[in-house]
Amino acid sequence: MPLIESLLNVLSVIVSSFSTLLLASLGLAIIFGMMGIINLAHGEFIMVGAYGAAIANQQGMPLAISMLVGGVLAGIVGLITERLVIQYLYDRPIDSMVATWGISIILTKIALVAFGPNFPGIGTPFGSVRYGGFSASIYRPVLAVAAISLLVVTYYLFMNTEFGLHARATIQDADTARSMGIDTTRVYAITFVFGSMLAGLAGSLFAPIATVSPTLGSSYIIEAFVTVIVGGANVLLGTPASSALLSLINGGGSQWGGTLLGRVLLLVAAILMIRIQPRGLSSYFINR
Amino acid sequence: MTDTDRRTSDPILETDGLTKRFGGLVAVDDVDFRLAPGELRCLIGPNGAGKSTFFKMLAGRHSPTEGTITFKGEDITDALPHERIRRGMSIKFQDVSVYPELTVTENLQIPLQRDRKRAPEQRVDELLGRISLREKRTVIADELSHGEQQWLEIAMAISLDPDLLLLDEPTAGMTIEETDETVNLIQSLTAEGMAVIVVEHDISFVRQIAEWITVLHNGEVFTEGTVEEIEADEDVQRIYLGEE
Amino acid sequence: MSRLSNSLRAFEGQHTIGNSRRFWIGFCLAVLLVLLFPFVAGVFSVIQMTVFLIWIFVALSLTLVWGYTGIFSFGQNAFFGVGGYLFAIVGGNLIEVTGATNVALLAAILAPALFAALLGYFMFYGRVSGVYVAIITLSVTLILELITSSTTGVTLGRVDLGGYNGINTVPNLTLGYGETAFSFGPVPMYYLVVVLLVALYLGLRYVLNGHTGYVLIAIREDEARTEMFGYDIRWLKLQAFTASAAIAGLGGALYTAWGNFISPPVMGILVAALPLIWVTVGGRQTLLGAILGAFVLQYLDTTLASSLNSDYAVIVLGIIFVVSILVLPNGVIPQIMTYLNDRATDDEHDEQNAQEAGSPTAIGGDEN
Numbered sequence: 001m002p003l004i005e006s007l008l009n010v011l012s013v014i015v016s017s018f019s020t021l022l023l024a025s026l027g028l029a030i031i032f033g034m035m036g037i038i039n040l041a042h043g044e045f046i047m048v049g050a051y052g053a054a055i056a057n058q059q060g061m062p063l064a065i066s067m068l069v070g071g072v073l074a075g076i077v078g079l080i081t082e083r084l085v086i087q088y089l090y091d092r093p094i095d096s097m098v099a100t101w102g103i104s105i106i107l108t109k110i111a112l113v114a115f116g117p118n119f120p121g122i123g124t125p126f127g128s129v130r131y132g133g134f135s136a137s138i139y140r141p142v143l144a145v146a147a148i149s150l151l152v153v154t155y156y157l158f159m160n161t162e163f164g165l166h167a168r169a170t171i172q173d174a175d176t177a178r179s180m181g182i183d184t185t186r187v188y189a190i191t192f193v194f195g196s197m198l199a200g201l202a203g204s205l206f207a208p209i210a211t212v213s214p215t216l217g218s219s220y221i222i223e224a225f226v227t228v229i230v231g232g233a234n235v236l237l238g239t240p241a242s243s244a245l246l247s248l249i250n251g252g253g254s255q256w257g258g259t260l261l262g263r264v265l266l267l268v269a270a271i272l273m274i275r276i277q278p279r280g281l282s283s284y285f286i287n288r
Numbered sequence: 289m290t291d292t293d294r295r296t297s298d299p300i301l302e303t304d305g306l307t308k309r310f311g312g313l314v315a316v317d318d319v320d321f322r323l324a325p326g327e328l329r330c331l332i333g334p335n336g337a338g339k340s341t342f343f344k345m346l347a348g349r350h351s352p353t354e355g356t357i358t359f360k361g362e363d364i365t366d367a368l369p370h371e372r373i374r375r376g377m378s379i380k381f382q383d384v385s386v387y388p389e390l391t392v393t394e395n396l397q398i399p400l401q402r403d404r405k406r407a408p409e410q411r412v413d414e415l416l417g418r419i420s421l422r423e424k425r426t427v428i429a430d431e432l433s434h435g436e437q438q439w440l441e442i443a444m445a446i447s448l449d450p451d452l453l454l455l456d457e458p459t460a461g462m463t464i465e466e467t468d469e470t471v472n473l474i475q476s477l478t479a480e481g482m483a484v485i486v487v488e489h490d491i492s493f494v495r496q497i498a499e500w501i502t503v504l505h506n507g508e509v510f511t512e513g514t515v516e517e518i519e520a521d522e523d524v525q526r527i528y529l530g531e532e
Numbered sequence: 533m534s535r536l537s538n539s540l541r542a543f544e545g546q547h548t549i550g551n552s553r554r555f556w557i558g559f560c561l562a563v564l565l566v567l568l569f570p571f572v573a574g575v576f577s578v579i580q581m582t583v584f585l586i587w588i589f590v591a592l593s594l595t596l597v598w599g600y601t602g603i604f605s606f607g608q609n610a611f612f613g614v615g616g617y618l619f620a621i622v623g624g625n626l627i628e629v630t631g632a633t634n635v636a637l638l639a640a641i642l643a644p645a646l647f648a649a650l651l652g653y654f655m656f657y658g659r660v661s662g663v664y665v666a667i668i669t670l671s672v673t674l675i676l677e678l679i680t681s682s683t684t685g686v687t688l689g690r691v692d693l694g695g696y697n698g699i700n701t702v703p704n705l706t707l708g709y710g711e712t713a714f715s716f717g718p719v720p721m722y723y724l725v726v727v728l729l730v731a732l733y734l735g736l737r738y739v740l741n742g743h744t745g746y747v748l749i750a751i752r753e754d755e756a757r758t759e760m761f762g763y764d765i766r767w768l769k770l771q772a773f774t775a776s777a778a779i780a781g782l783g784g785a786l787y788t789a790w791g792n793f794i795s796p797p798v799m800g801i802l803v804a805a806l807p808l809i810w811v812t813v814g815g816r817q818t819l820l821g822a823i824l825g826a827f828v829l830q831y832l833d834t835t836l837a838s839s840l841n842s843d844y845a846v847i848v849l850g851i852i853f854v855v856s857i858l859v860l861p862n863g864v865i866p867q868i869m870t871y872l873n874d875r876a877t878d879d880e881h882d883e884q885n886a887q888e889a890g891s892p893t894a895i896g897g898d899e900n
Contacts, residue, residue: 089857098857101805103850109844278660387754398758399762448762
């Protein structure tokens with residue numbers, strides 16, 4: 001394939017990877033950045049979103065609404081999880097990681113039992129574009145736009161609303177926030193639900209290009225996870241930076257040796273980054 | 289210990305231009321410090337003077353931005369914490385950190401077992417006697433009073449027979465009686481030839497125990513002197529009352 | 533008899549459960565029952581039991597590295613898998629040559645240990661700790677799953693790695709040499725696993741109740757403080773990590789020899805969760821908790837799977853797991869032990885009271 005087409009191909013893969021990583025990790029990053037909780041059921045929240053969107057779409061709802069349905073459904077599952085389990089484990093980060101791993105397994109199997117191993121997905125909208133031997137689905141850049149839009153929405157929520165102010169105060173110093181009258185329990189709960197909804201929306205957005213199945217979550221969880229850790233506690237700058245870095249590596253790797261190599265290189269790079277700077281890329285953005 | 293003693297004997301601990309910067313903040317600024325073997329030094333200064341950072345650099349928890357640390361004649365500036373301890377340093381940091389779920393005896397076992405498989409009963413007993421916790425040898429450390437936990441930690445620190453003991457606010461949170469006991473304990477240690485540096489805020493404690501005091505302020509050595517000299521020094525009083 | 537109790541003392545201590553004659557008698561009875569099992573059960577049950585026991589190796593390795601040392605290694609399945617694959621590859625190649633799998637077994641223990649030593653060095657000497665160790669070890673496990681899944685068509689010597697389907701031409705465990713080499717069929721395999729497991733348990737008891745136990749627990753309780761007593765915690769953690777990998781690797785080899793089969797999913801995210809679930813429910817800071825947790829939950833899983841449906845079984849297990857973290861963070865076995873100890877203390881008090889009440893001289897003193 002001539003040079004331009006190869007380049008377009010690589011670019012397309014990287015952009016696609018970037019939007020996938022950013023979408024998949026945004027909700028997890030908020031929860032981790034806010035509460036230090038590593039929610040290993042995050043992948044399943046994505047799965048719930050995908051199923052929600054697919055079911056709604058199947059019932060005839062327009063695509064955009066179906067996707068919102070997926071988001072809301074995941075938010076509900078997130079709320080239940082937070083109230084039943086997470087809220088008791090805020091000061092036990094490893095136990096919360098382990099407990100959410102258990103929840104992840106439960107949710108996966110419930111989906112399997114309820115819907116079977118396969119589920120009709122959603123057709124990819126918007127068609128595709130061609131250039132010589134290169135062709136790509138228009139949906140991919142749409143995903144990228146969606147990812148960045150959600151990031152912007154998150155930014156707005158945390159920087160320009162009263163809730164966001166309370167949330168940031170709680171992240172900085174929960175005790176002080178509490179002594180100033182902020183209901184930190186409510187802040188945590190709302191943040192967890194918000195993070196779950198973001199996961200659900202990610203799942204909805206992935207539904208047209210992924211196979212909707214109970215194990216959908218497992219294809220995203222570890223990548224989302226390491227993207228969050230490599231990004232660090234600063235969600236607004238660290239997570240996109242990390243998504244960009246890792247998608248470059250993933251994209252390059254995929255181009256060279258297939259999806260598998262891409263995934264392996266991403267994980268290896270993440271491990272190296274964690275070793276070099278455990279606090280993630282965020283620490284380069286924070287001045288001390 | 290006279291001034292002459294302090295200056296002529298080879299120091300057990302010496303820092304040369306020791307500096308620590310955190311980004312734009314200078315926590316410790318060009319500190320030259322000398323301690324003679326068996327000397328007791330009090331390190332005082334207002335909050336934020338850099339005392340804890342200085343200690344952490346001695347321990348190896350922070351690496352200096354500039355300067356060197358020499359212990360028993362050897363440069364330990366780049367040595368790892370556990371290497372420094374093995375050379376004969378022992379530290380008790382500010383926050384009490386005994387092993388809360390282990391008993392008093394088990395707590396002592398940990399440092400004592402470092403170089404041997406089993407700690408000798410005698411040694412454990414001797415240490416327990418020193419800190420008056422013989423009757424509480426099977427009590428879980430978490431259930432001790434705050435002062436008793438401090439003592440336990442001091443006992444753990446001295447169980448390794450260090451040549452230099454660093455104590456960061458050992459009497460924080462102690463009652464007056466407990467503080468007096470601690471004075472006795474520390475004086476008995478220096479009587480045995482252990483060099484001790486104590487960081488302290490409690491002025492009555494300092495008065496009872498100090499021979500020579502180093503005052504830190506804004507990361508620098510502000511002044512040094514005997515208790516009387518420091519108490520009479522108006523500049524020292526001023527920095528404590530705050531120049532904010 | 534007292535010589536026996538003296539030597540038993542080396543296996544007793546505060547760091548493990550069971551320090552009384554009653555315990556050891558119970559223990560011997562349990563082992564006896566386990567040894568007699570093949571005489572009362574059919575071959576299929578014996579085969580089933582064997583794999584339950586094999587997975588206990590992984591549970592014990594996790595208890596050692598996490599429960600006792602405080603290292604959040606979520607990658608024990610990686611070492612299990614490496615051990616299994618190495619046994620399959622080396623065994624598959626050498627069985628025709630030497631007629632035995634001695635070297636394969638050795639390789640299956642050494643390779644994971646070496647791998648752990650390298651990974652451990654990377655992490656601990658790089659001061660990586662806490663949750664980051666969890667992430668790295670979990671990632672490594674999944675990386676290995678990805679790599680082994682992509683080996684379709686790859687052959688190492690005689691052995692086809694089989695990609696996602698794995699290797700299913702693994703020879704039996706065969707120890708010895710040439711004509712006299714002994715191939716472990718189902719029942720001999722069962723007994724070998726039992727013997728190895730008992731040996732491992734006793735060995736761990738001995739080590740953990742001695743000096744090593746103190747050091748590991750000190751690291752778990754307060755790593756920074758322990759370092760300040762002059763312990764090189766990086767080296768000590770590396771040792772614990774490597775030892776646990778060797779144990780898990782041994783489990784992997786036994787597993788692969790047992791089923792004549794090894795495949796990538798043992799290093800997948802679902803299976804990697806299982807040892808965690810077992811030791812968390814059973815009690816991760818005790819050997820007995822790990823053993824009973826692993827055994828009972830596997831048994832429960834199999835029973836539920838056959839009566840309900842294997843997916844429902846997993847859901848039930850998952851729920852038990854989550855509830856257990858919330859309600860019994862130290863696990864079931866320690867909770868039971870506390871209950872039994874409280875009752876024993878109550879019994880002692882009752883006895884004391886009864887004695888004092890019933891004995892006249894105790895109250896009145898010397899009635900002369």
